[in-house]
Each structure stands twice: as C-alpha cells, then as structure tokens.
Amino acid sequence: MKRFALAAAVPIVLTLAACDGPHEEVGEKLDDVSEAQGEAVDSMSGAMEDQADVAEEKADVAEAAGNPAAAAALDQKAEALDEKADKMEDAADDM
Numbered sequence: 001m002k003r004f005a006l007a008a009a010v011p012i013v014l015t016l017a018a019c020d021g022p023h024e025e026v027g028e029k030l031d032d033v034s035e036a037q038g039e040a041v042d043s044m045s046g047a048m049e050d051q052a053d054v055a056e057e058k059a060d061v062a063e064a065a066g067n068p069a070a071a072a073a074l075d076q077k078a079e080a081l082d083e084k085a086d087k088m089e090d091a092a093d094d095m
Contacts, residue, residue, distance in 0.1 A: 038095030045088035052081035 059074035 034095050038092045041088055041095065042092035045085040045092060048081050048085035048088065052078045052085065055081060 055074045055078035059071045059078065062068075062070035062074060
C-alpha cells in the first residue's frame with residue numbers, strides 16, 4: 001500500500017517541481033527580453049555591415065577617380081565597420 005501511495009505521489013511532486021508559478025513566468029519574460037535585445041543588436045550589426053559595404057563602394061569610386069588616398073581611407077573605414085559589426089554580432093549571439 002505504501003508503494004502505491006508513493007507511486008501516486010511522485011507525478012504530483014514532479015508536476016509541482018516543474019512549475020514555479022510566478023517565478024517561472026518572470027524567468028520566461030526575462031528570456032524574451034534578452035532574446036529581443038539580441039535581435040536588436042543583430043539588426044544593428046547588419047546595418048553596420050551595410051555601411052561598410054557603402055564605404056567599400058565609395059573606395060572603389062575614389063580609386064577609379066584617381067584618388068588613392070581617399071580610397072585607402074574609405075577602405076580603412078570599411079574594415080573598422082566590419083570589425084565592429086562582427087563584434088556586435090558575436091555579442092548578439094551570446095544574448
């Protein structure tokens with residue numbers, strides 16, 4: 001009889017242990033916030049990558065126009081933007 005009572009009680013205890021009520025809901029909301037922040041940072045890194053692409057295109061125009069100094073400066077700007085975007089993307093992945 002004791003075994004039967006114990007066997008019947010185990011699922012109830014496990015159900016209660018799996019559901020923390022308000023604490024669990026708060027944890028899920030915090031996860032949602034963190035995920036949304038990660039998505040926002042990921043979007044910003046995408047925009048920064050687009051800015052790097054624009055800088056690269058401008059560098060190509062400067063090079064074609066015979067202005068190697070401007071082309072080099074724009075290439076450096078593009079590289080810096082790409083590096084920053086990569087770091088932001090890594091940070092977003094960790095969120």
